[in-house]
Amino acid sequence: MCEVTITFPMPSNSEGTEAPYWLIIDPFKMLRPSVDDVAAMITGPFFSREEAEEHLDARRYAFSDSACVYCHSGHASTVYRQAWREAWAQHVTAEEA
Secondary structure, three states: OOOOOOOOOOOOOOOOOOOEEEEEEOOOOOOOOOHHHHHHOEEEEEOOHHHHHHHHHHOHHHOOOOOEEEEEEOOOOHHHHHHHHHHHHHHHHHHHO
16 A cells, blocks of 8 residues: 655644635536536645635636635544644644643
């Protein structure tokens, strides 16, 4: 098995969500969407709201006027949730020191 490690700064605002990540949702086709259509409406993940908003602003031409940034929880992913909890504990410990 190959492992991938991604390092990113802790977001300054988790928006009250455990293990957050942000997506750009572009609901361009909602009448009986197929799985492919739904997947095409999602861009991300991004690891801060700022990163997602910068991407959306820079590529606004590729999205509909309805596109927006949405915060979602990675809580259902055991691996992501555990990594987030460990990183958060290190972050809190570093701030207390």
